[in-house]
Amino acid sequence: MSILRFRTSRPALPQVAIAAVTRACILASSVFNKLVKNETLTKDDKSPVTVADYSAQAVINTILSRTYNDDLIVGEEDAGDLRATSASPLRNRIVDLANEALTAELRPGERADWGVGPGSALTADQLLSAIDRGNYAGGRTGRMWTLDPIDGTKGFLRGEQYAVCLALIINARVELGVIGCPNLPVSAADPSGPRGCIFVAVRGQGAAQVPLTDPFTSTPTPISIPTFTQENLNLLESVEKAHAKLSFNERVAQILGITRPPTRMDSQAKYCSLARGDGAVYLRMPTGVGYKEKIWDHAPGSLLVEEAGGIVSDSRGEPLDFGLGRTLGENFGVIAAGKDIHSKVLDAVKRVKEEEAKGQSMFK
């Protein structure tokens, strides 16, 4: 805790991070209904990015920089494509959205010294520079934030799950994680009930959930991974077939005798669902095309699960290494589950890999 509080004159970290994530969530959900086709670009790796991704990164980086102005940020997006003259309609929309989110009235319990609330609008240059503050390369030592302004952009575009994800990393260890899930039901037991959750984990202090509608004055609900009966065991997995090998999951489920169908959802909402017991195992098997996982796709989610009493490893059982730069390097895939289940899943994963290797050698 001493590291988290070493700047005693500044506001407490979780509140600033929660305010930043909350404002980005409200921005993203308001954009969804009004999004038009030319407000989405396709990046070099063929993945989509929308005005919501860019504006959310501008908002969160601006808030972090106002309060912790020497902190480094490893963010997913960069403003390169927005600087072209042809991008001016997109740029103007991002400037409007980001300013609206930054200057919106304070909510109950929210404070102006967290770098939010009514004030003068920022210029396009200031906001593009804020986006580009996310260009830090990461590394083994020092203090840095990692941000995925919209994780699960494809889910966002489908009107399904997505998440605004922010984590503080100190010397390659995740110390704080905040994830906002605007479309996630507050209670999985009431799927058609109110939606919008913020999840918070502080290393050594546990994990909790607050409603997106009132994150500052409502009492946080502590969350932890329950014990699952065999009948209740199930897998949490990706929707997008290109992101994880779902046929592998099917075989693992068979070996583990899992009968409950998998829950498919986009984004780190999977880690959140696991942390509060909506599903038992998050299994993300590499597709085999050499994709390197990014630190912003796992940093807050992995701390949330650990603080909820679970274990997170890659698909070989190795701990995730957040000290290698912007990617997780040789950490391929993810196995996240409660302490009692993780080793069983890992054994099943190893068995399926052996089966696959044998199957391949038969055809050599």
Ligand SMILES: Nc1ncnc2c1ncn2[C@@H]1O[C@H](COP(=O)(O)O)[C@@H](O)[C@H]1OP(=O)(O)O
């Ligand atoms: N080939 C891939 N393998 C694994 N993950 C991927 C791949 N391509 C993109 N991703 C990332 O998976 C994340 C969402 O995964 P899911 O919702 O299935 O859990 C996104 O952050 C996305 O990155 P990006 O943000 O660059 O699109």
Ligand SMILES: [Mg+2]
């Ligand atoms: Mg993306």
Ligand SMILES: [Mg+2]
């Ligand atoms: Mg993203």
Ligand SMILES: [Mg+2]
């Ligand atoms: Mg992502």
